[in-house]
Amino acid sequence: MTIxxxxxxxxxxxxxxxxxxxxxxxxxxxxxxxxxxxxxxPHNPIHxxxxxxxxxxxRVKVNANIGTSRxxxxxxxEIEKAKVAMEAGAHAIMDLSTGGNLDEIRKKLLExxxxxxxxxxxxxxxxxxIKKYGAIVDMSExxxxxxFEKQAKQGVDFTVAHVxxxxxxxxxxxxxxxIIPMVSRGGSIHMAWIIHNGEENPLYKNFDYLLEIAxxxxxxxxxxxxxxxxxxxxxxxxxxFQELLIIGxxxxxxxxxGVQTMVEGPGHMPLNHIEANIKIMKTVTKEAPYFVLGxxxxxxxxxxxxxxxxxxxxxxxxxxxxFLCYVTPAEHLCLPSVEDVRQGVIATRIAxxxxxxxxGIDVEWDxxxxxxxxxxxxxxxxxxxxxxxxxxxxxxxxLPLEEERACSMCGKxxxxxxxxxxLEG
Amino acid sequence: MTIxxxxxxxxxxxxxxxxxxxxxxxxxxxxxxxxxxxxxxPHNPIHxxxxxxxxxxxRVKVNANIGTSRxxxxxxxEIEKAKVAMEAGAHAIMDLSTGGNLDEIRKKLLExxxxxxxxxxxxxxxxxxIKKYGAIVDMSExxxxxxFEKQAKQGVDFTVAHVxxxxxxxxxxxxxxxIIPMVSRGGSIHMAWIIHNGEENPLYKNFDYLLEIAxxxxxxxxxxxxxxxxxxxxxxxxxxFQELLIIGxxxxxxxxxGVQTMVEGPGHMPLNHIEANIKIMKTVTKEAPYFVLGxxxxxxxxxxxxxxxxxxxxxxxxxxxxFLCYVTPAEHLCLPSVEDVRQGVIATRIAxxxxxxxxGIDVEWDxxxxxxxxxxxxxxxxxxxxxxxxxxxxxxxxLPLEEERACSMCGKxxxxxxxxxxLEG
Numbered sequence: 001m002t003i004x005x006x007x008x009x010x011x012x013x014x015x016x017x018x019x020x021x022x023x024x025x026x027x028x029x030x031x032x033x034x035x036x037x038x039x040x041x042p043h044n045p046i047h048x049x050x051x052x053x054x055x056x057x058x059r060v061k062v063n064a065n066i067g068t069s070r071x072x073x074x075x076x077x078e079i080e081k082a083k084v085a086m087e088a089g090a091h092a093i094m095d096l097s098t099g100g101n102l103d104e105i106r107k108k109l110l111e112x113x114x115x116x117x118x119x120x121x122x123x124x125x126x127x128x129x130i131k132k133y134g135a136i137v138d139m140s141e142x143x144x145x146x147x148f149e150k151q152a153k154q155g156v157d158f159t160v161a162h163v164x165x166x167x168x169x170x171x172x173x174x175x176x177x178x179i180i181p182m183v184s185r186g187g188s189i190h191m192a193w194i195i196h197n198g199e200e201n202p203l204y205k206n207f208d209y210l211l212e213i214a215x216x217x218x219x220x221x222x223x224x225x226x227x228x229x230x231x232x233x234x235x236x237x238x239x240x241f242q243e244l245l246i247i248g249x250x251x252x253x254x255x256x257x258g259v260q261t262m263v264e265g266p267g268h269m270p271l272n273h274i275e276a277n278i279k280i281m282k283t284v285t286k287e288a289p290y291f292v293l294g295x296x297x298x299x300x301x302x303x304x305x306x307x308x309x310x311x312x313x314x315x316x317x318x319x320x321x322x323f324l325c326y327v328t329p330a331e332h333l334c335l336p337s338v339e340d341v342r343q344g345v346i347a348t349r350i351a352x353x354x355x356x357x358x359x360g361i362d363v364e365w366d367x368x369x370x371x372x373x374x375x376x377x378x379x380x381x382x383x384x385x386x387x388x389x390x391x392x393x394x395x396x397x398x399l400p401l402e403e404e405r406a407c408s409m410c411g412k413x414x415x416x417x418x419x420x421x422x423l424e425g
Numbered sequence: 426m427t428i429x430x431x432x433x434x435x436x437x438x439x440x441x442x443x444x445x446x447x448x449x450x451x452x453x454x455x456x457x458x459x460x461x462x463x464x465x466x467p468h469n470p471i472h473x474x475x476x477x478x479x480x481x482x483x484r485v486k487v488n489a490n491i492g493t494s495r496x497x498x499x500x501x502x503e504i505e506k507a508k509v510a511m512e513a514g515a516h517a518i519m520d521l522s523t524g525g526n527l528d529e530i531r532k533k534l535l536e537x538x539x540x541x542x543x544x545x546x547x548x549x550x551x552x553x554x555i556k557k558y559g560a561i562v563d564m565s566e567x568x569x570x571x572x573f574e575k576q577a578k579q580g581v582d583f584t585v586a587h588v589x590x591x592x593x594x595x596x597x598x599x600x601x602x603x604i605i606p607m608v609s610r611g612g613s614i615h616m617a618w619i620i621h622n623g624e625e626n627p628l629y630k631n632f633d634y635l636l637e638i639a640x641x642x643x644x645x646x647x648x649x650x651x652x653x654x655x656x657x658x659x660x661x662x663x664x665x666f667q668e669l670l671i672i673g674x675x676x677x678x679x680x681x682x683g684v685q686t687m688v689e690g691p692g693h694m695p696l697n698h699i700e701a702n703i704k705i706m707k708t709v710t711k712e713a714p715y716f717v718l719g720x721x722x723x724x725x726x727x728x729x730x731x732x733x734x735x736x737x738x739x740x741x742x743x744x745x746x747x748f749l750c751y752v753t754p755a756e757h758l759c760l761p762s763v764e765d766v767r768q769g770v771i772a773t774r775i776a777x778x779x780x781x782x783x784x785g786i787d788v789e790w791d792x793x794x795x796x797x798x799x800x801x802x803x804x805x806x807x808x809x810x811x812x813x814x815x816x817x818x819x820x821x822x823x824l825p826l827e828e829e830r831a832c833s834m835c836g837k838x839x840x841x842x843x844x845x846x847x848l849e850g
Contacts, residue, residue, distance in 0.1 A: 069835065069836055069838075070836040070837055070838065071823075071825060071826045071836045072823060098835075098836075098838055099836075123838070126838065130837070136843075137847075170848075173848070174848065179792065179795045179796055179799055180795055180798060180799045180841065181799075181844050181848050181849070182840055182841075182844045182848070183840050183841065184840055185835060185838050185839075185840045185843075187840065188840035188841075188843040188844050188847075189838075189843065191843075191844065191847060191848060192843050192844075192846070192847040192848075195847045195848065196847060230795070230798075230840075231791070231792075231795035231798070231799075232782060232788070232791040232792075232795070233788070233791065233792045233795055234795075268795075270779070270782045270783045271739060271740070271743045271779055271780065271782070271783035272743065272783035272784075297739065297779040297782070297783075298775065298778050298779050298782060298791055298811075299791040299794045299795050299798070300778070300790055300791055300794045300809055300810060300811050301775050301778075301810065301811045301812070302806070302810055302815075302816040302819070303810065303812055303815035303816045303818075303819050304771065304772070304775055304811070304812065304815070307732050307735060307772060307775060308775060308779070310732060310735075310736060311735060311736050311739045311740075311775075311776065311779055314696060314722065314736045314740075315696070315736075315739075315740060318696045318697065329819065330819055330822075332798075333816060333819040333820045334819055334820055334822055334823040334824075334825075335823050337822070346729065347729070347732060350723065350726050350729055350732060350733060350736070351736065353723050353725070353726075354695070354696055354722040354723050354733070354736055355696065357657060357695045357696070357722070357723060358695045358696035358697035358722075359697075363657070363658070365725055366656070366657040366658065366723055366724040366725055367604065367656075367657075367658045369724045369725045370604045370605055370655070370656035370657070370658055370659075370693075370724050371604055373605060373655075373656070373724070373757075374604055374605045374606075374656075381727070384725055385725060385726065385727055385728065386723075386725050386726045386729070387726070387728055387729065390727075390728035390729070391727040391728045391758060393728075394727070394728050394754065394755055394758040394759055395758045395759055397755075397759055397762070398496075398497060398759040398760050399759075400496060400759075401496045410494065410523075410610060411494055411495040411496045411523075411524075412495055412555070413495065413523055413548070413551065413610045413614075414610075415607055415608050415609055415610045415612065415613035415655075416605065416607075416608065416613075418561075418610075418613040418614065418616075418617050419606050419607045419613050419616065419617075421617070422562075422613075422616060422617040422620045422621060423595075423598070423599065423606050423607070423616060423617075423620065424606070
């Protein structure tokens with residue numbers, strides 16, 4: 001039985017208990033929301049990761065994407081990225097490898113990753129189709145479903161399925177006349193397949209079969225976002241919402257079958273589109289957990305997209321997004337390095353924490369920090385920093401000379417010291 | 426005559442014309458808003474900087490703080506910071522020096538800074554009081570006003586005056602019981618002076634005299650924010666709003682006298698407080714230009730405060746803040762380096778641009794960028810990047826091998842290439 005099926009029967013599973021404890025929420029509330037599909041706990045018993053809740057009323061979570069490309073295959077580096085991402089506080093890891101021995105890479109990563117582990121099986125189906133048939137579009141329906149089943153069997157906790165890229169949404173996309181029609185790799189594979197073969201997307205047409213696979217392994221489905229906007233100009237358009245409407249129907253089907261499901265979101269999106277996007281998504285999916293990439297609030301800052309995505313992610317989290325997919329500084333430019341991964345996770349954790357604070361969650365962390373600041377208790381502050389090492393390094397660069405408890409910016413002009421003397425002394 | 430006085434008489438000055446042209450707005454609209462005090466153009470004829478408009482309907486602008494501390498005095502480095510900040514796109518520079526020969530440093534900086542140049546004269550008054558009397562609180566009223574006049578005479582375009590730190594707001598602050606009562610250096614100097622001397626803040630009591638000085642040099646006053654919150658927990662509280670109410674009255678006085686005035690804002694503030702803060706500020710000041718520091722949306726990320734302030738700044742700009750004071754990664758830890766200054770400016774420019782896009786300004790920039798992306802026109806993209814050098818460096822790190830126009834993340838799986846082939850080909 002899946003966690004969702006157990007929850008529907010009123011059972012508080014071990015995972016539900018762990019999530020409730022970690023979030024400081026009543027177990028029964030978590031159970032009910034899992035049963036309703038408003039919280040997911042991606043947890044394939046074969047992998048058995050740390051229990052992580054994503055969804056209504058919980059902390060905003062952070063996902064880090066890693067993985068080889070067809071051009072750069074260095075498995076040790078990807079393992080290092082996974083470890084660094086988890087150390088930096090990523091709540092989940094997705095392996096998006098497209099180069100090298102994909103099964104072997106996944107196996108090695110699953111051995112070190114102790115948080116929920118996600119994949120995009122269509123990448124493997126596509127990579128194999130190139131080898132087998134010479135073209136992605138010649139893959140068979142079985143090739144697609146087999147990729148999902150193989151990966152679930154290996155222990156993957158959640159997988160992306162681009163079920164909303166269908167004949168209908170592709171038609172809407174054509175009429176949309178976007179600047180950049182599509183930036184989702186998985187989406188473009190399905191779109192090309194649909195056009196080339198003149199057939200409906202098998203993952204949509206035979207969604208019930210996908211649900212059977214998911215159910216067998218308690219694989220959480222992440223219904224993605226082939227139509228996500230890749231340009232500010234293309235944000236919140238008809239193509240995107242067409243896909244969302246299709247996905248909304250499939251979320252209900254999945255819930256009926258007891259399969260945990262979340263929904264993916266954009267993409268490139270100006271600040272003024274974020275609130276509406278999230279409210280509409282939450283309405284048409286009846287509060288499915290929302291997994292957003294960024295959103296990136298401008299197109300023009302490659303090299304800083306971890307930050308651009310952090311601005312959008314903070315706002316998205318505040319308005320109700322549940323799960324932020326990080327972006328690294330290398331986004332749009334090249335495969336990220338280990339340090340890029342670290343920077344991406346930290347930026348996204350800051351965004352998630354800013355959203356949590358705005359929702360009234362984890363306010364004690366900042367309160368404790370500020371009490372330490374008022375006391376000029378540097379050791380305590382460092383220990384509470386989101387990146388302790390970096391903060392210590394900065395302070396060491398220019399240590400204060402005249403007032404050792406102040407900092408070298410203000411020295412004797414430290415407002416806190418003046419205030420302590422006059423206001424309180 | 427000040428620009429505001431001329432504007433009141435219906436005159437479109439050269440500066441108004443330049444601002445209107447730069448912003449793509451009708452000259453008459455800019456003139457009227459300058460006359461009403463809804464737009465300021467900080468411009469001391471002695472310095473004669475590039476005309477810069479700040480306020481209603483204009484692009485969100487970015488200010489970079491530089492300056493020596495009492496502990497680290499390296500004038501050449503500060504000059505370098507000013508140059509780097511302007512190259513990176515800062516619209517204004519503030520010299521917050523507190524160490525070394527302040528007049529000499531300011532003179533040298535004014536020679537290289539071609540954008541509006543701001544200061545906090547009370548720092549100089551305080552530094553001199555330590556030398557002269559051994560204690561900041563022993564400075565005389567004349568010492569304070571003389572600092573303003575001397576700096577205006579030197580060519581400073583805008584100065585901070587902490588006129589809202591008064592007996593009344595200090596009383597409210599005491600009753601507030603904040604975690605961190607005060608983090609503003611200027612604010613703490615005035616507060617200490619008020620308590621020590623049992624007298625009202627001279628800048629408040631004799632505000633008319635400050636206006637006379639300002640009028641003589643067309644010095645723009647930036648009414649700051651001694652009560653800004655230095656902790657998320659202390660955000661949007663009674664002490665802050667008490668100060669704002671006092672400042673609102675003084676804004677009206679300044680407008681009557683034809684003195685250009687803007688108002689400063691927080692500080693540390695959770696995402697969910699930003700909209701209300703800005704709407705209230707805009708209401709009680711009848712739409713004075715709003716100059717915000719950050720806001721910083723969490724306390725716990727020293728080392729990343731440029732990013733933390735960027736999240737808050739983007740949202741603040743979207744809701745109506747006009748002028749973002751950058752924060753560097755060194756904030757709260759030490760005096761920033763040249764590279765910290767550059768990172769601070771770029772992060773804040775990204776935030777300002779995200780806000781502009783959300784207000785419908787400069788959308789063509791992103792549109793042009795995305796067209797170049799769709800065409801995989803890398804040269805064009807690099808030229809449109811907010812930091813061209815950084816983007817080029819990243820792409821060079823791992824150049825694509827199999828598909829030279831793609832990037833090394835996706836290679837043959839480049840969605841844009843697949844889409845071009847199937848959707849459009």
